[in-house]
Amino acid sequence: MTDAVERAEPTAREPVPLTPTAIVLESVQKTFRSGPLGRGRVVTALADLDLEVPTGTLHALLGPNGAGKTTTVRTVATLLRPDSGRVQICGIDALADPDAVRERIGLSGQYAAVDGNLTGFENLRMVGQLYGRRRRDAADRARELIAEFGLDDAADRPMRTYSGGMRRRLDLAGALINRPELVILDEPTTGLDPRGRQRMWEVIEDQVASGTTVLLTTQYLEEADALADRITVIDHGTVRAEGTANELKTTTARSILTIQTSDDTAERTDLVATTLADIGLGMPRRLGPDRWSVAVADGTRSGVDAVKICDRAGIDVVDAQVTAPSLDDVFLRLTERREPT
Structure with missing residues (x-):
């Protein structure tokens, strides 16, 4: 330089x-x-x-x-x-x-925008200098981010030897080099494995906690x-x-009520279908000989109400569950x- x-x-x-x-x-x-x-x-x-x-x-x-x-x-x-x-x-x-x-602002895309022939440290220092930082200041900031992102052991290796997760972390570090507001x-x-995604989530949460908008x-x-x-x-x-x-x-999706009836009422399909249609939003679906589902509006309360209404209609419900959207x-x-x- x-x-x-x-x-x-x-x-x-x-x-x-x-x-x-x-x-x-x-x-x-x-x-x-x-x-x-x-x-x-x-x-x-x-x-x-x-x-x-x-x-x-x-x-x-x-x-x-x-x-x-x-x-x-x-x-x-x-x-x-x-x-x-x-x-x-x-x-x-x-x-x-x-x-x-x-x-x-800082921008981190789907693919690491870095030079594979440079080391991780050299990449970050270069990005810092492109933002107008002096070489020494850029180097200090690069080392700081390398430590923050857990890349110390790979800092002086060519970026082309990095795994996909390491490249993503390096790319995100580059987006933060100038301490952006956004x-x-x-x-x-x-493309990251669950552990790599979890680590990225933690880094992103730390940035928001520090006041950065994402x-x-x-x-x-x-x-x-x-x-x-x-x-x-x-x-x-x-x-x-x-x-x-x-x-x-x-406000957008619907909870799903699923009921299981006893053997005594499993064959009374018309009664079950009509009763659930009155309880839910739209027509119910038969999932098996004794299982039905229907969209409902009131979440868990719909399950309690459904058991009461079915009981009054002579339908013996042995299990009722409401799945949140x-x-x-x-x-x-x-x-x-x-x-x-």
Whole structure:
């Protein structure tokens, strides 16, 4: 590295007042031309998308392939300019001053954006220098992150010798090199084994606990359920639902009541079906000679009510269970594939 780089001072950030919302997208639209040389039909990637992420929280962005997640992430990261709408990141107008936004964010993608011929330490030091840090400051920060991410033993090995989990940790460390206010994690644990994912979860939780805002896209719904303060589900470039995991489960999906009848009433199918149809939401399903299920609205209370109603109808229930909806149920219900209107 030249003396000029050695003596270079990091670019000073202009002070920006801390805002209650780290991300504000209002009526954001983005279209692309499909086909060779962009001469095909117009494809709408984002259609009047609204998104707000409070400062110091982890917000998960969910959606099927082609829903608009990547376009949203690239817009937030100032890698893509929307056709219209408002984009404010960390209190800054991202369309008017994208450079100021880039100084305050870190981006970690699905694939480690590092040089396989450099060591882990050299990669992180290089990223720090690209952010404008002096070589010594960049080296100190790199060593700090290597220790934090448990990469001490591999710090001086070429990155090409790293496992998939180690590369992901190194990539996330690179996104944190400049102590960003906002970190964008695009499917950071894809392909990791359960232990590697758990370790990444711990690192991400530590970042949020320290005050960093995190925007997370993931294909693992249990990951969003475990980590996110709030979740936005998008499809066809629009928001389908937003809320906490529990709010989405409660308002979007349905609990399932399953009952088992005694042998004496197992053959009285018409009576059981009619009674459960009156109790539940929609028609019940017969799961076996003596087992039935039906969607219900009131969770566990529906199970208690069902036993009472069945007893009055002369149906002997030997077991009744209510299964709460999962985030998978929410996702499937909200993103049933349909052609956009």
